[in-house]
Amino acid sequence: MNTISYAQAIREALFEEMRRDQRVFVLGEDVATFGGIFKVTKGLLEEFGSERVRDTPISENAIVGAAIGAALMGYRPVAEIMYMDFLNECGDQLVNHLPKLHFMTGGKLTASLTIRTQYSLGRNTGAQHSQFFPSLYMNVPGIMLATPSTPADAKGLLKTAIRGKNPVLFLECASLYASKDEIPSEEYLIPFGKADVKRQGSDATVVAVSRMVGEALAAADALETEGISIEVIDPRTLVPLDTDAIISSVKKTGRLITAEDGCRTCGVGAEIVARITERAMDYLEGVDRVACPDVPAPFSPPLQKAYMPGKTSIVESVKKML
Amino acid sequence: MLEEEVERLYKSGQIPGLAHPYIGQEAVAAGVCAALDKDDVIVSNHRGHGHSLAKGVPEQAILSELMGKDTGMCLGLGGSMHSTDLDCGVIFSTAIVGGGIPLSVGVALALHMDKKTRCVVCFFGDGASNTGAFHEGVNLAAVWRLPVVFVCENNQYAISVPVSKSTSARVAHRGQGYGIPSRLVDGMDVLDVYAAASEAVSRAKKGDGPTLLECETYRYRGHGMYDTGLDYRTQQEINQWMERDPIRTLEHELVKERLATVEEFEVIRSRARSRLQDAVKFAQERPYPSVDLLAKFVWA
Numbered sequence: 001m002n003t004i005s006y007a008q009a010i011r012e013a014l015f016e017e018m019r020r021d022q023r024v025f026v027l028g029e030d031v032a033t034f035g036g037i038f039k040v041t042k043g044l045l046e047e048f049g050s051e052r053v054r055d056t057p058i059s060e061n062a063i064v065g066a067a068i069g070a071a072l073m074g075y076r077p078v079a080e081i082m083y084m085d086f087l088n089e090c091g092d093q094l095v096n097h098l099p100k101l102h103f104m105t106g107g108k109l110t111a112s113l114t115i116r117t118q119y120s121l122g123r124n125t126g127a128q129h130s131q132f133f134p135s136l137y138m139n140v141p142g143i144m145l146a147t148p149s150t151p152a153d154a155k156g157l158l159k160t161a162i163r164g165k166n167p168v169l170f171l172e173c174a175s176l177y178a179s180k181d182e183i184p185s186e187e188y189l190i191p192f193g194k195a196d197v198k199r200q201g202s203d204a205t206v207v208a209v210s211r212m213v214g215e216a217l218a219a220a221d222a223l224e225t226e227g228i229s230i231e232v233i234d235p236r237t238l239v240p241l242d243t244d245a246i247i248s249s250v251k252k253t254g255r256l257i258t259a260e261d262g263c264r265t266c267g268v269g270a271e272i273v274a275r276i277t278e279r280a281m282d283y284l285e286g287v288d289r290v291a292c293p294d295v296p297a298p299f300s301p302p303l304q305k306a307y308m309p310g311k312t313s314i315v316e317s318v319k320k321m322l
Numbered sequence: 323m324l325e326e327e328v329e330r331l332y333k334s335g336q337i338p339g340l341a342h343p344y345i346g347q348e349a350v351a352a353g354v355c356a357a358l359d360k361d362d363v364i365v366s367n368h369r370g371h372g373h374s375l376a377k378g379v380p381e382q383a384i385l386s387e388l389m390g391k392d393t394g395m396c397l398g399l400g401g402s403m404h405s406t407d408l409d410c411g412v413i414f415s416t417a418i419v420g421g422g423i424p425l426s427v428g429v430a431l432a433l434h435m436d437k438k439t440r441c442v443v444c445f446f447g448d449g450a451s452n453t454g455a456f457h458e459g460v461n462l463a464a465v466w467r468l469p470v471v472f473v474c475e476n477n478q479y480a481i482s483v484p485v486s487k488s489t490s491a492r493v494a495h496r497g498q499g500y501g502i503p504s505r506l507v508d509g510m511d512v513l514d515v516y517a518a519a520s521e522a523v524s525r526a527k528k529g530d531g532p533t534l535l536e537c538e539t540y541r542y543r544g545h546g547m548y549d550t551g552l553d554y555r556t557q558q559e560i561n562q563w564m565e566r567d568p569i570r571t572l573e574h575e576l577v578k579e580r581l582a583t584v585e586e587f588e589v590i591r592s593r594a595r596s597r598l599q600d601a602v603k604f605a606q607e608r609p610y611p612s613v614d615l616l617a618k619f620v621w622a
């Protein structure tokens with residue numbers, strides 16, 4: 001095992017996949033000379049050159065369009081969109097084109113590509129640089145969604161995304177970039193659609209996404225001292241979503257709490273709660289969604305603190321339910 | 323001829339949904355595609371039947387797709403606005419105005435990285451030249467000097483809004499803003515289109531980057547089948563453009579120059595008509611796709 005950061009893990013995945021497959025190339029704003037604003041792509045230009053590591057203009061729609069066109073011709077592009085908020089700049093290519101190309105051509109076209117982006121909630125970046133809205137894309141069939149919460153998952157999931165046939169939106173979390181953890185030293189892949197039960201428990205199931213996985217584990221530690229046992233599940237990919245793993249857990253605990261860094265209405269939690277209610281309503285004694293309020297992200301630090309969900313909100317949710 | 327058949331099938335309820343006739347603009351697709359090699363590719367748009375035909379897609383596959391039948395080029399999952407035939411070099415046609423432009427830049431990027439002398443043509447209308455996708459796509463192709471030819475078919479109207487009310491400058495003049503060669507082309511003259519396209523294709527293949535061609539043309543019919551085309555323009559205006567009909571003009575010139583005879587054109591027309599009738603019959607007789615297809619191609 002090696003101990004590396006979340007950002008290093010992503011960088012290692014890129015290096016390994018670019019060495020393995022000549023068709024893999026990287027494009028995005030400031031990804032080459034500058035190494036990305038979070039330095040995730042640092043060093044790629046030096047090793048792979050400017051044909052395979054491409055700085056782009058600030059043209060998100062063209063970045064994704066260019067990635068799609070190249071993918072249709074057999075390349076395996078990894079496009080970086082600097083902030084998740086900026087995905088709205090490429091909505092046409094991302095929503096109207098990418099997820100539908102395989103379908104509407106009767107399988108003749110395949111767009112095997114990865115779009116990496118990150119959300120920055122918690123870094124006082126204001127309403128236009130903090131958003132996390134994966135459920136928007138869960139509503140669009142044809143694109144997979146990965147939300148790694150650890151360095152090991154980030155590396156294994158990214159390698160799977162790059163090698164896979166389907167388009168993947170790879171959602172990183174900026175406040176996790178510096179977090180360190182152990183990863184296997186030998187090569188490994190992590191399959192999509194397989195949740196990770198991070199902690200076993202019996203009183204409630206917390207399904208946490210991205211940064212909230214760490215918060216849920218911290219909540220579990222705090223609750224344990226009070227004799228309350230919670231199970232923490234990280235779905236790791238939202239599309240495909242490992243519904244079966246959540247159902248098995250809820251059948252055991254009888255209580256479901258979802259935790260995410262996005263807004264509450266129509267968020268990831270809403271979909272998870274709906275699925276579990278459809279298939280396991282008889283087992284449910286309590287349901288809650290821990291999320292941001294339906295308010296744009298504020299800038300001022302005390303307001304941001306009040307806005308963000310975290311360990312405390314999970315602990316309160318569990319206690320209210322028991 | 324194909325589009326007249328499409329109109330008939332549409333009006334008799336055999337083609338559902340939307341369909342956008344290409345009648346009047348034939349010289350653009352024919353002139354551009356004649357300048358391409360077989361392994362060159364195109365990205366098309368919602369008014370794309372003419373592009374597919376000019377690139378060699380069989381009428382059977384086009385009509386089957388329009389009718390939603392299982393032998394359509396996209397197995398009936400795409401419809402009139404979505405054409406893909408990789409054997410003929412038709413990569414994709416988009417139903418989002420301007421959406422094909424960034425995508426074609428990616429196709430050009432792949433051709434560039436392949437280090438082969440191939441190019442891609444992206445067809446779009448005057449309306450698309452006012453989208454952000456146009457600006458982003460043309461700029462990126464210019465910065466990276468990619469082998470793409472942007473062919474704007476200026477048919478004078480974006481649905482009902484005339485170019486004079488929607489487009490601040492000639493589309494061809496916009497090329498200068500991106501530092502790429504551009505040219506205004508008579509889109510009713512197939513030879514002018516062919517000459518301009520040949521030059522642009524050769525530039526792309528030499529590695530000298532993109533070209534923007536604005537082909538001035540006219541759609542004789544409405545925007546789509548539901549539109550008479552007479553709410554925002556006069557019959558007189560339509561007649562004036564029809565006097566310059568690209569097919570008739572070419573025939574006339576070739577006969578005048580003694581390069582072909584009227585009889586030869588009759589033979590060509592008769593063959594095309596008969597091939598088309600076979601294609602219609604074929605498409606009519608084919609079944610609709612199985613419902614199993616519904617979820618089959620969401621994931622690769």
